[in-house]
Amino acid sequence: MKTDKKKEIKGYFEKFFKYRYLLQELVVKDVKVKYRRSVLGLLWSVLNPLLMMLVITAVFSTIFKFKIENFPAYYLTGSLIFNFVSEATTGAITSIVNGAGLIKKVYIPKYIFPMEKVLFAFVNAIFSLIAVAIVLLILQVKMTWTVIMFPIPLIYTLIFSIGLGLILATLNVFFRDVGHLYSVWITAWMYLTPIIYPIEILPEFVKNILVYNPLYHYVNYFRDVVLYGTVPTLYENLVCILFSVIFLFIGLIVFKRNQDKFILHI
Structure with missing residues (x-):
């Protein structure tokens, strides 16, 4: 029984390795399509967060007067x-339905479609790091050696997004309303995560609820190593790993059990 399980897992890795170039080509294609006929091209991945930062800073640090040091960098x-999570999961939701034409014509592992959308969002997030670096330099934020740990929260978030993306892509095949409902949820999720406000302004019972929000932990981890020069504790790492692994495991199980039925609903 264990031998069969090992062979099955080995088969998954071999299949993934076989189609890695297709995955790469799909990501490159999405990048080209997004910035087609754009004069600045990939620079928009840097300019967009910078422009949004200026708007948010003007509104929240001036009108609402939040007392946050280096608010632009905080935001x-x-x-x-x-x-990253929003773009990755929103793209993954419709990936199977939008890939119906290709799925019906040739054999391609179906997980390629949601995973490609997540990796495409990951590429955009990497470019957005340039915007973060620019703001840190302008604000003269003291940077410490912990900044080299920035890939860790990004990897945690990547794994989490793949798992959630697989779940949403599966649900959307059978229930098209999922995409519409998720667009509402993602807005609520943003306000349930301390992105534009300090957590100190929240009531104690809300703070207790926030610990069940994966993004709360990923955002805090990223800020700790990049902005505050703090090394996250073992507990914080275990919490981030736990959320990522749980969602990835559930996503793989849900997707695998339903992927053979996709052809009947797309």
Whole structure:
């Protein structure tokens, strides 16, 4: 029984390795399509978060007068993580339905479609890091050696997004309303994550609820290593890993059990 399980897992890795170039080509295609006929091209991945930062800073740090040191950097470090998850999962939701034409014509592992959307969002997030670096330099934020740990929260978030993306892509095949409902949820999720406000302004019972929000932990981790020069504790790492692994495991199970039925609903 264990031998069969090992062979099955080995088969998954071999299949993924076989189609890695297709996955790469799909990501490159999405990048080209997004910035087609754009004069600045990939620079928009840097300019967009910077322009949004200026708007949010003007509104929330001036009108609402939040007392947050280096508010532009505080907002940008939080929005980078949130925007990555938002773009990744929103793209993954419709990936199977939008890929119906290709799925019906040739054999391609179906997980390629939601995973490609997540990786495409990951590429955009990497470019957005340039915007974060620019703001940190302008504000003269003291940077410490912990900044080299920035890939860790991004990897945690990537794994989490793949798992959630697989779940949403599966649900959307059978229930098209999922996409519409998720667009509402993602807005609520943004306000349930301390991106534009300090967590100190929240009532104690809300703070207790926030610990069940994966993005709260990923955003805090990213800010700790990039903005505050703090090394996250073992507990914080375990919480982030736990959320990522749980969602990835559920996503793989849900997707695998339903992927053979996709052809009947797309």
